[in-house]
Amino acid sequence: xxxxxPVVELSPRFSFRLDDFPLLPTLILTGIALVALxxxxxxxxxxxxxSLAARFRxxxxxxxxxxxxxxxxxxxxxxxxxxxxxxxxxxxxxxxTAVVVAGATGTLLGIISGYLGGWVDQVIMRITxxxxxxxxxxxxxxxxxxxxxSEMNIVIILAAVYWTRYARVIRGEVLSLKEREFVRLAVVAxxxxxxIMHRHIxxxxxxxAIVLGTLMLGVVIVTEAALSFLGVGVPPPKPAWGxxxxxxxxxxxxxxxxxxVLPGLCIMLMVLSANLLGxxxxxxxxxxxxxx
Amino acid sequence: xxxxxxxxxxxxxxxxxxxxxxxxxxxxxxxxxxxLLVEPGAPQADVxxxxxxxxxxxxxxxxxxxxxxxxxxxxxxxxxxxxxxxxDLYLSRLPNSLLLALAAMAFSLLxxxxxxxxxxxxxxxxxxxxxxxxxxxxxxLPSFWVGLVLILIFSVSLGWLPSSGSGTVWHLLMPAFAxxxxxxxxxxxxxxxxxxxxxxxxxIKLARLKGLPEPRVIAKHAFKNALIPVLTxxxxxxxxxxxxxxxxxxVFAWPGIxxxxxxxxTFRDFPVVQAVVLLGGAMIVLVNLLIDILYALIDPRIRxxx
Numbered sequence: 001x002x003x004x005x006p007v008v009e010l011s012p013r014f015s016f017r018l019d020d021f022p023l024l025p026t027l028i029l030t031g032i033a034l035v036a037l038x039x040x041x042x043x044x045x046x047x048x049x050x051s052l053a054a055r056f057r058x059x060x061x062x063x064x065x066x067x068x069x070x071x072x073x074x075x076x077x078x079x080x081x082x083x084x085x086x087x088x089x090x091x092x093x094x095x096x097t098a099v100v101v102a103g104a105t106g107t108l109l110g111i112i113s114g115y116l117g118g119w120v121d122q123v124i125m126r127i128t129x130x131x132x133x134x135x136x137x138x139x140x141x142x143x144x145x146x147x148x149x150s151e152m153n154i155v156i157i158l159a160a161v162y163w164t165r166y167a168r169v170i171r172g173e174v175l176s177l178k179e180r181e182f183v184r185l186a187v188v189a190x191x192x193x194x195x196i197m198h199r200h201i202x203x204x205x206x207x208x209a210i211v212l213g214t215l216m217l218g219v220v221i222v223t224e225a226a227l228s229f230l231g232v233g234v235p236p237p238k239p240a241w242g243x244x245x246x247x248x249x250x251x252x253x254x255x256x257x258x259x260x261v262l263p264g265l266c267i268m269l270m271v272l273s274a275n276l277l278g279x280x281x282x283x284x285x286x287x288x289x290x291x292x
Numbered sequence: 293x294x295x296x297x298x299x300x301x302x303x304x305x306x307x308x309x310x311x312x313x314x315x316x317x318x319x320x321x322x323x324x325x326x327x328l329l330v331e332p333g334a335p336q337a338d339v340x341x342x343x344x345x346x347x348x349x350x351x352x353x354x355x356x357x358x359x360x361x362x363x364x365x366x367x368x369x370x371x372x373x374x375x376x377x378x379x380d381l382y383l384s385r386l387p388n389s390l391l392l393a394l395a396a397m398a399f400s401l402l403x404x405x406x407x408x409x410x411x412x413x414x415x416x417x418x419x420x421x422x423x424x425x426x427x428x429x430x431x432x433l434p435s436f437w438v439g440l441v442l443i444l445i446f447s448v449s450l451g452w453l454p455s456s457g458s459g460t461v462w463h464l465l466m467p468a469f470a471x472x473x474x475x476x477x478x479x480x481x482x483x484x485x486x487x488x489x490x491x492x493x494x495x496i497k498l499a500r501l502k503g504l505p506e507p508r509v510i511a512k513h514a515f516k517n518a519l520i521p522v523l524t525x526x527x528x529x530x531x532x533x534x535x536x537x538x539x540x541x542x543v544f545a546w547p548g549i550x551x552x553x554x555x556x557x558t559f560r561d562f563p564v565v566q567a568v569v570l571l572g573g574a575m576i577v578l579v580n581l582l583i584d585i586l587y588a589l590i591d592p593r594i595r596x597x598x
Binding site for chain 1: 306307310311314315318319328428429431432433434436437440441443444447448449455532535536538539542543553554556557558560562565566568569572573576577580
């Protein structure tokens with residue numbers, strides 16, 4: 001006779017189920033972040049200096065390749081592996097900072113707009129709508145044409161282009177939160193508008209902001225790569241993946257495939273992981289955003 | 293009805309005004325606009341002429357009015373590089389962009405709609421997960437990288453297709469695929485969710501109860517109704533495609549608006565960059581207006597709202 005195992009009931013606090021947790025994407029993202037952090041120690045060569053004598057070396061496993069340059073060299077003889085490793089740093093730094101700055105701005109304005117209502121809401125939402133109508137990449141290119149490309153400017157530009165997506169969603173959530181009992185009670189209890197927004201509204205929209213941020217990470221990284229590819233992103237000789245793709249185009253027609261395929265694979269890996277994680281978070285944390 | 297349309301028209305006008313104001317302020321606030329609007333190394337007389345023309349010594353609202361008035365007469369300034377009015381340049385490139393966008397749209401619907409239906413009909417099955425993987429890949433692969441890999445495969449290795457330029461159908465295939473790829477995934481997602489919603493509705497249950505064969509239920513009753521949101525999205529996406537093709541057009545040297553924008557940034561031709569972003573925004577505002585009006589014509593509930 002089988003002995004029945006007692007069912008252990010976890011308190012609701014701990015019922016956050018991890019069954020379909022996207023382990024691989026999380027590991028990949030963590031891996032990329034670690035590579036970015038320890039780029040200096042991991043890269044076998046200087047990413048910005050090469051020797052012209054060693055140009056266009058293929059990866060080690062192809063004829064003509066050597067173990068010295070595992071993934072080959074580019075048109076200036078720079079080590080591709082080292083450039084990919086340092087490129088991770090650019091993508092991680094630019095991607096995460098831009099997402100955080102855009103998220104903070106958008107969430108703040110979304111809360112203010114939704115909670116205060118009236119003319120403040122009108123002004124913020126008209127600006128949001130207008131900026132949303134501008135095609136993101138074109139808008140970003142226009143801004144780089146004005147302020148000029150640099151890593152810092154790219155972060156500001158990406159944040160300026162993408163904060164509207166947060167503002168829109170967060171405002172919608174605030175509109176329904178505003179009508180809930182606990183907010184009304186806080187009003188009756190005499191809390192000031194700012195303390196209600198800060199202590200009662202903000203904690204309740206953070207989940208959505210985090211989900212949106214994860215999903216935006218992919219978008220932001222692709223936009224950064226596109227800007228660098230077009231020559232208005234991270235300025236050379238800094239190794240950014242988008243910049244490497246643009247350089248790789250030079251050797252593409254003669255078959256130097258590694259210069260095109262490898263940086264693209266890195267971008268894809270990072271964006272795919274961010275999207276998978278974002279999708280999972282969306283379902284777990286925020287049922288309201290499932291429709292997105 | 294007229295009231296609704298007038299109100300939507302008003303909103304769109306406000307949007308267009310704000311759009312021009314945004315662009316205007318960005319150019320003025322971030323420094324001396326003459327450095328952007330005058331060619332580098334131009335003689336002092338030219339600099340003065342521009343200052344005179346835009347009234348840069350005038351108060352800012354007078355400047356905005358001058359700017360707006362010249363936009364309304366279709367004057368977007370002259371290109372530094374081509375020495376012709378920017379609007380003429382833009383209009384001469386528009387047909388190419390439209391052609392590319394139409395081809396990419398055809399491709400994305402051809403892939404997106406059937407795979408979306410298949411995923412919805414076999415929900416939870418093999419085709420559904422295959423569709424999910426496909427849509428995830430579509431949304432995660434940057435279009436320019438898809439383009440570069442296509443060139444590597446079909447131009448460099450196989451030598452089947454030309455890697456750049458325009459003129460024949462063969463030139464169109466790879467850029468249309470690279471551009472349509474992302475949208476195919478988006479259309480697939482929407483077709484799937486729209487189909488699922490329709491398949492759960494009462495009239496489909498009735499059609500099944502009547503004993504209609506399943507393929508007929510899907511093709512005749514569900515598909516038609518599920519298609520409406522997809523086609524709406526496709527309408528908006530066509531305009532978006534025209535405006536986001538910068539990277540794809542650069543990769544394939546396709547002579548459209550995106551390529552014009554790329555030339556604008558490479559040659560530091562600011563009037564071109566400004567015109568492309570302004571007209572792109574205006575195009576999207578107008579297509580949104582058009583779709584809202586069409587929806588109101590089709591669906592009386594929207595008209596009566598508010």
